[in-house]
Amino acid sequence: MLELMRLPVNGAKADELLAREFASEAAECQAAGDPGSAEIPRYLSRRHRIKSLELEARLTATRLDYTTLFDNGLDATR
Numbered sequence: 001m002l003e004l005m006r007l008p009v010n011g012a013k014a015d016e017l018l019a020r021e022f023a024s025e026a027a028e029c030q031a032a033g034d035p036g037s038a039e040i041p042r043y044l045s046r047r048h049r050i051k052s053l054e055l056e057a058r059l060t061a062t063r064l065d066y067t068t069l070f071d072n073g074l075d076a077t078r
């Protein structure tokens with residue numbers, strides 16, 4: 001179960017890092033006066049941010065499952 005929680009955490013971190021890098025590249029293109037070249041990295045930045053949020057949501061669901069499974073199990077032994 002902990003491994004299932006580790007995967008989305010690492011994935012979300014990686015996607016957020018990529019999103020930041022693409023956003024920075026888009027800003028550089030925009031600042032250089034080339035808004036057309038900024039469209040692709042801006043799009044990629046958004047996609048990675050969305051993926052990061054999806055992974056965070058998956059992690060939250062897994063945490064809830066973990067709590068439900070193991071807290072109920074602990075309550076039953078008391």
